[in-house]
Amino acid sequence: MAVRIRLTRLGRKKKPFYRIVVADSECPRDGKFLDIVGTYDPVQNPAAITINNDKLQNWLGKGALPTTTVASLIKKAVVAE
Template sequence: MAVRIRLTRLGRKKKPFYRIIVADSECPRDGKFLDILGTYDPLQDPAVIKVDNEKLQDWMGKGALPTTTVKSLLKKAATGE
């Protein structure tokens, strides 16, 4: 079972809001997940990224790999952009 850290979409039509989740790589985008690590709101100016770093380090220590999108969001959250 390959575990990925990725986004799942919430919100209304034309008003996206995302959760940063940990899920099996074979599950659908909005399907079952293992844990919620944070949120991403692209509609705020600037975009708001909230991440529970303790949970993130725990899951990455267990072998979970972030997708390219999540990796770039985590980099932005770390630099404070």
């Protein structure tokens, strides 16, 4: 079971809102997940990124790999702090 840290889409049409979740790589995008690590709201100006660093470090320590998009969001969130 490969665990990935990725985005799941919420919100309505033309108003996306994303959760940063930890999920099995074989599950569908909006399917079952293991844990919620943060949120990403691209509609706000500038885009709002909130990440729970304790949960994130815990899952990274267990071997979960972030997708390229989530990796860039993590970098932006660290720079913003």
